[in-house]
Amino acid sequence: MTLxxxxxxxxxxxxxxxxxxxxYQRIKKYAYNTTLWYAQRYPSGKSKLIDRLIRKGYPVDGVxxxxxxxxxxxxxxxxxxxxxxxxxxxxxxxxxxxxxxxINSYLRSGKNVKNAWFKCMQKGVSRTVxxxxxxxxxxxxxxxxxxxIAGRKILRSSTYKKKEKEFDKRNTFLKxxxxxxxxxxxxxxxxxxxxDE
Numbered sequence: 001m002t003l004x005x006x007x008x009x010x011x012x013x014x015x016x017x018x019x020x021x022x023x024y025q026r027i028k029k030y031a032y033n034t035t036l037w038y039a040q041r042y043p044s045g046k047s048k049l050i051d052r053l054i055r056k057g058y059p060v061d062g063v064x065x066x067x068x069x070x071x072x073x074x075x076x077x078x079x080x081x082x083x084x085x086x087x088x089x090x091x092x093x094x095x096x097x098x099x100x101x102x103i104n105s106y107l108r109s110g111k112n113v114k115n116a117w118f119k120c121m122q123k124g125v126s127r128t129v130x131x132x133x134x135x136x137x138x139x140x141x142x143x144x145x146x147x148x149i150a151g152r153k154i155l156r157s158s159t160y161k162k163k164e165k166e167f168d169k170r171n172t173f174l175k176x177x178x179x180x181x182x183x184x185x186x187x188x189x190x191x192x193x194x195x196d197e
Contacts (some may be wrong), residue, residue: 018064046122099133110150112181
């Protein structure tokens, strides 16, 4: 019986018998390697990596494993993989680093930090960690810079430029700024200060 389906990238753990120790170690190694590969390419928090292992077929309640001497023991492959990953690659799943990188990327591209929360959540970052990073690292100057980047992009866009009436230009500008997560009052003030440049 094949335990690892590489085409579907899942595991099929027999429910009618305990695994032999060699089978368990093979499954655990596969889980470790695929999770490490994913985390290196798509930085993710612990909770997202655990969810991914569950979706791949690793049981939440562990598996029964028969040791060399015939004793049956319940082993938690998910917990063991996560513990190994953390001890081998502590920075890999550091939610603070992940949140900081996502937030900086959003600010540099002219989006407000409010919009970064959804992306951080997808990567398994907790709301508490996200809020800590925002409070510790994001300044009003960072937000103003992002507002400026976004505002200038919109003023240069063909959608904005083809509007003839001031009312239409302003509406186009403000709607676009709202989708980027900026407050109406901040966007409106920026527009008044920079629309004629």
